[in-house]
Amino acid sequence: MKQRLLFLGPPGAGKGTQAQRLAASEGLLHLSTGDLLRAEVQAATPLGQEAEAVMARGELVSDALVLAIVRSRLEQHSGGWLLDGFPRNLAQAEALDGLLSSLNQRIERVILLELDDAVLIQRLLGRGRADDNAEVIANRLVVYRQQTAPLVDHYEALGLLSRLDGAGSIEAIEARLAALLVD
Numbered sequence: 001m002k003q004r005l006l007f008l009g010p011p012g013a014g015k016g017t018q019a020q021r022l023a024a025s026e027g028l029l030h031l032s033t034g035d036l037l038r039a040e041v042q043a044a045t046p047l048g049q050e051a052e053a054v055m056a057r058g059e060l061v062s063d064a065l066v067l068a069i070v071r072s073r074l075e076q077h078s079g080g081w082l083l084d085g086f087p088r089n090l091a092q093a094e095a096l097d098g099l100l101s102s103l104n105q106r107i108e109r110v111i112l113l114e115l116d117d118a119v120l121i122q123r124l125l126g127r128g129r130a131d132d133n134a135e136v137i138a139n140r141l142v143v144y145r146q147q148t149a150p151l152v153d154h155y156e157a158l159g160l161l162s163r164l165d166g167a168g169s170i171e172a173i174e175a176r177l178a179a180l181l182v183d
């Protein structure tokens with residue numbers, strides 16, 4: 001199995017759920033920048049205070065801040081990992097490349113979780129997180145299309161991309177994901 005994975009896809013596609021399950025079953029480090037940022041907000045650290053208002057608007061926290069979080073985690077970890085919610089724009093993807101080459105590591109596979117906007121919006125509205133109201137969800141989808149979606153072409157050109165249908169039950173998606181990762 002691949003040990004260094006990246007999960008890409010719009011908000012609500014199920015990245016976090018699938019990433020968490022796969023990381024647990026394969027013994028990989030699950031690195032979710034969204035979760036790590038929410039923990040900083042919760043703990044009211046200076047970093048969390050800087051991120052809170054940006055997250056509440058559905059915009060992206062600064063690249064430098066997010067990169068610092070990812071760098072410290074990856075530098076302290078020698079095994080496999082699964083990145084979820086990072087990179088979110090081309091600058092972050094380039095910064096990640098630099099960080100990984102300094103660690104002598106590389107991305108082995110990028111999984112793109114795909115789902116229709118109507119289903120995404122329904123799922124997010126049902127979840128009820130602080131940034132899951134209609135207006136902020138709409139903005140997060142715009143930010144995804146404009147800033148994150150270009151990464152699909154980027155990783156496809158590198159031959160790293162696999163597409164995964166995000167529709168259906170958690171177990172059904174988990175089974176399709178496992179089938180994608182057998183080689």
Ligand code: ADP
Nearest residue numbers: 011012033034055058059060061066085086088
């Ligand atoms: P979702 O993918 O469902 O929108 P996340 O938990 O991945 O949720 O992210 C929630 C918020 O955290 C984002 O809207 C953004 O403000 C911030 N965030 C998470 N990851 C990043 C990142 N890599 N770069 C910048 N901001 C981020």
